[in-house]
């Protein structure tokens with residue numbers, strides 16, 4: 001009786017050139033589609049030490065005017081060996097006319113962010129509209145995320161206002177397209 005639902009007839013497509021055909025509103029973010037891997041560096045005034053991490057980020061779509069976003073990071077030791085899993089997040093980037101973006105991103109640390117911003121093909125700039133926190137989550141008030149795409153390299157900087165600190169640098173990473 002469940003035969004009709006055994007296979008998902010609407011799989012996501014990470015590619016701009018294969019089915020499903022990307023929705024026209026995805027135009028300003030088409031260059032992001034796919035999987036990216038690379039490394040980053042992070043710091044925050046409340047932390048005793050800065051840190052280096054590796055990260056994998058995937059943007060995919062199902063033909064509708066939003067991206068599915070997945071990111072997972074792991075810390076790297078001095079010898080470049082994986083130390084331990086670190087930040088993960090996933091969400092949806094809703095494209096609006098004129099390249100406006102509304103993003104919903106959740107993290108297993110109890111944070112749910114809504115960000116608004118703009119995409120123009122080479123850059124995406126997102127800033128917090130609202131943050132919701134579970135009762136035990138750390139006090140995160142705002143983030144700003146700026147992505148720059150050039151020659152199959154995706155660079156981002158991530159500012160953070162949290163635990164009583166003003167909005168300031170937390171992360172910078174350079175990712176290369178892997179698929």
Ligand code: HEM
Pocket residue numbers: 040042044046047051053055073074075086087089111138139140143160162163170171
């Ligand atoms: C690539 C993504 C990220 C990495 C690798 C990363 C890494 C880290 C690390 C290593 C720490 C120190 C504590 C620990 O060892 O876990 C930390 C602290 C923290 N991070 Fe991140 N982070 C990332 C993304 C984020 C995001 C997206 C947010 C918020 C939306 C965030 C908010 C915080 C906060 C609030 C702290 C605690 C500061 C404190 O209590 O002093 N981080 N992060």
